[in-house]
Amino acid sequence: MNYETYFQNNRERHLAELKEWLAIPSISALSEHKPDMIRAAEWLAEKLKAAGLEHVELHETEGHPIVTADYLHAPGKPTVLVYGHYDVQPVDPLNLWTTPPFEPDIRDGKLYARGATDDKGQLFLHIKAIEAIIKQEGSLPVNIKLCIEGEEEISSPSLPSFLEANKDKLATDAVLISDTSLLEPGKPAISTGLRGLCSLEVSVFTANTDLHSGTYGGGVPNALHAIVSLLASLHDEQGRVTVEGFYDGVPDISPLMKEEFAKLNFNEEQLRNSLGLETLYGEEGFSFVERTGARPTLELNGVWGGFQGEGTKTVIPKEAHAKITCRLVGDQDPADVLEKIKAHLHKHIQPGAKLTLKDGEKARAFNIDPSDRMLQLAADAYEEVYGTRALFTKDGGSIPIVETFSRVLQAPAVMMGFGLPDENLHAPNEHFNLENFDKGLLTIVSYLKKL
Incomplete structure (x- = not known):
């Protein structure tokens, strides 16, 4: 079967369909777009049916619908679960878009729209690759399941419980995800690790009011001095985190x-x-x-307190604040890491200063051995289409749901991305290079056949 000819002959139809989906403003973070979320999920369900997939269902959640489907007609062959998301980021600032974010436009071989690369465009490749094989060959070479959510951009609150409740229905040999990028044009990559995450807000309080630095300076604790000293204690001069036990599990x-x-x-x-x-x-x-990619971090994301206006104000501030995030690797437990950081902060706070701490998000790291056969075959598929074998990387960012899928379903996660790092995901003028749209379709077909 000549898939290159098939996709070329159907390219205009495929792009027209994708533009329809991209025109739906499925912004999960904004309640006013709830009807658009339902519309985007229903559009997806119809296209899955049209592609030949079966048992297409919309599952209501406390948030936005989860869409599932399958095609299970390859007994004895592997099962692959495709995951993606149909929700998109907000579009602000609107004035920086060259064309409106929900009026898809093709310019210079790139498709511009919110969601073009993250993740509607990349997810759409899987739908059309599956459709192509069914139309050309009458069946798929493997068993396929899909689980598509509408809450990835708001940290997937509904999906973990859905996976736990449906792990038998969703059982698979591999989870296939296209929500990452190539290293650069023509240079594919497969991520074998995503760092976990935990965060903490720190507040330091001293006197019950701000004080005059002439009258009180040198005689009372200063909240800014206390927090600066405290935060400085978190690293040594070699850049290592000094929190006791921080590197456990690394x-x-x-x-x-x-x-x-x-x-x-x-x-x-x-x-x-x-x-x-x-x-x-x-x-x-x-x-x-x-x-x-492979080491944990502890970063200050914000530090504030005291007078910050124009000129000088001779004041000793009564409070100061900081925000901390950690990127985690290996078996680091985010809850345990936070407890160790809090113990360190309580131990090192200056006399006369009081400390309050507020936990934020927590997510475990994801890791997979690059020698896993499912990943090796993915690298082979890239090589067949791109002429260059994919490199195995570790990404510094966090996609918490990848670890959840892998752990709950006890299956390797294969992250085959087709975006590029400069495609402005989450920013104005988001776009998807159509060279990777074309090659992505062929790569997915190649991968499913190799499996």
Whole structure:
């Protein structure tokens, strides 16, 4: 079967359909778009039926619907569960869009619209690849299930309980996800790790009012001094986190993963120059890609307190605040890490200052061995279409639901992304390069056949 000819002959129809879906403003974070969320889910369900998939269902949740479907006519062959999401980010600031975010427009070989690359465009590839195989060959070479949610952009509150309640129905040999990117044009990548996350808000209080620095300076605790000293105690001069037990559960970087990192040929000097920095900085003994992909971090995201207006105000502030996030790897437990950080902060707070701490989000890291056969076949499929075998990477960001899928369904997660890092996901002028639209369809077909 010549799939290249098939997809070329159906390209205009496919893009017209995708534009229809992208025109629906399915913004999960804004309650005013609840009707649009339902409309986007119903549109998806109809297209799944039209593609030849069976048992298409819309499952109501406390939030937005989850859509499932399957095609189970390959006894003895592997089962693949495709995951994606039909919700999109808000579009602000609207004035920075060249064309309206929900009026899809093709310019210079790129499809511009909110959701074009994250994740409607990439998810759409799977629907059309499945449809193509059924239409061309009458059946699929593997068993397929789909589980598509509408809450990924708001941290998937409904999906974990749905997975637990339906893990027999969704049982699979692999979870296939296209919600990541190539390293650069023509250079595919498969992520074998996503860092976990935990966050904490820190508040320090001293006197019951701000005080005059002439009358009281040098004689009373200063909330800003206390928080600066406290936050400085969290790292040593080599960039390591000094919280006792912070690195419990952090694995060494395997020789295979070190090889994959080295293959990236990452140019640290180019990065340094592009950011206008005199030097990069981080945990001693690791490269930039190792620090950002395979090592945990503790970062200050905001620190504030005292007078910040124009001019001078000679005041000793009574309170100061900070926001902290940690990226986690390996078997680090986010709840345990937060408890250890809190113990460290209580231990190191200056005399005369009081501390209040508020937990934020918690998500475990996801990791998979790149030698897993499901990943190796995915790398082969990329090579067949792109002419370059995919490299195995670890991403510094967090997609908590990937770990949930892998853990609940006890199946490897295969992250085959077709976006590019510069496609403005979450920003104005989001777009999807149509070269990867075309190659993505062929790659997915190749992968399902190889499986």
